[in-house]
Amino acid sequence: MFSAARSLTSFACRTGINHARVAPSVRSLAAFQTADKHTLVLVRHGESTWNLENKFTGWVDVPLSPKGHEEVVEAGKLIKEAGIVPDCAFTSLQQRAIRTLWHILEQTGLMWIPETKAWQLNERHYGALQGLDKQQTVDKHGKDQVLVWRRSYDIPPPTVDPSSEHHPSNDPRYADQEFPTDWTESLKTTLERVTPYFETNIAPQLKDGKTVIIAAHGNSLRALVKHLDNIGEDVIAELNIPTGTPLVYELDDDMKPIPQEGSFAPLNGRYLGDQDAIRARIEGVKNQTK
Numbered sequence: 001m002f003s004a005a006r007s008l009t010s011f012a013c014r015t016g017i018n019h020a021r022v023a024p025s026v027r028s029l030a031a032f033q034t035a036d037k038h039t040l041v042l043v044r045h046g047e048s049t050w051n052l053e054n055k056f057t058g059w060v061d062v063p064l065s066p067k068g069h070e071e072v073v074e075a076g077k078l079i080k081e082a083g084i085v086p087d088c089a090f091t092s093l094q095q096r097a098i099r100t101l102w103h104i105l106e107q108t109g110l111m112w113i114p115e116t117k118a119w120q121l122n123e124r125h126y127g128a129l130q131g132l133d134k135q136q137t138v139d140k141h142g143k144d145q146v147l148v149w150r151r152s153y154d155i156p157p158p159t160v161d162p163s164s165e166h167h168p169s170n171d172p173r174y175a176d177q178e179f180p181t182d183w184t185e186s187l188k189t190t191l192e193r194v195t196p197y198f199e200t201n202i203a204p205q206l207k208d209g210k211t212v213i214i215a216a217h218g219n220s221l222r223a224l225v226k227h228l229d230n231i232g233e234d235v236i237a238e239l240n241i242p243t244g245t246p247l248v249y250e251l252d253d254d255m256k257p258i259p260q261e262g263s264f265a266p267l268n269g270r271y272l273g274d275q276d277a278i279r280a281r282i283e284g285v286k287n288q289t290k
């Protein structure tokens with residue numbers, strides 16, 4: 001199997017200033033009242049060029065579309081308006097998530113905070129489907145089969161050929177990892193790399209009083225919220241995460257979400273922004289394979 005050695009550790013995060021522990025004179029009363037809460041902001045990247053073209057993306061490193069850039073600039077403004085000040089940031093090795101994080105940090109005036117990039121936060125690898133048109137794949141294999149590949153919990157898409165440019169062993173950014181020749185990922189196997197990464201590298205920062213932002217992907221975040229909100233396998237199949245929309249969690253000391261007003265069941269986090277527009281974005285993700 002593969003090793004987890006590639007992740008840059010969260011050492012950098014530990015060197016960041018802890019906003020939760022700054023002098024009382026600069027802290028608001030509200031901050032004191034919520035001192036036992038740990039704030040975690042999740043953001044799926046903005047619309048990518050392949051979201052726009054409706055292609056299976058996975059680990060293909062496509063950029064944000066013009067609309068995607070706009071979405072995440074707006075996400076940064078929303079985070080700033082909400083008064084949320086991340087102390088450290090995590091993202092994947094994929095430019096659509098990295099660029100999303102950078103836009104948000106720029107908008108919030110926090111480009112200086114420590115950021116950690118880890119392949120474990122990458123999108124779910126889509127196996128042999130990467131690069132294919134989603135609607136053409138429905139036309140060829142049927143809607144039900146494609147839905148199984150997209151949203152079933154533990155049935156992965158067909159494996160990618162080891163000689164393909166889409167196999168991670170042919171991508172220099174994964175040079176110090178080992179991946180099986182028959183590589184593909186289901187949501188289950190994605191969760192099996194996202195969750196240990198969260199527990200080992202991110203949860204300690206939260207427990208240390210840091211506010212953390214994670215800019216990642218539709219399925220790596222579905223895996224993470226399944227874990228945080230303890231969502232069942234059948235329910236997670238129905239859950240879609242919109243692009244470029246901050247999802248704010250307040251966690252207790254055991255990293256269990258504290259229910260918030262305005263959260264979208266089955267999530268206990270709340271999305272920032274126009275709630276109707278967010279619903280429309282969620283429907284848009286769902287309807288990529290009608």
Ligand SMILES: O=C(O)[C@@H](CO)OP(=O)(O)O
Pocket residue numbers: 051055056057058059123124126150218219285288
């Ligand atoms: O193509 C992908 O990698 C993902 C996210 O865009 O798509 P889906 O919504 O089908 O999981």
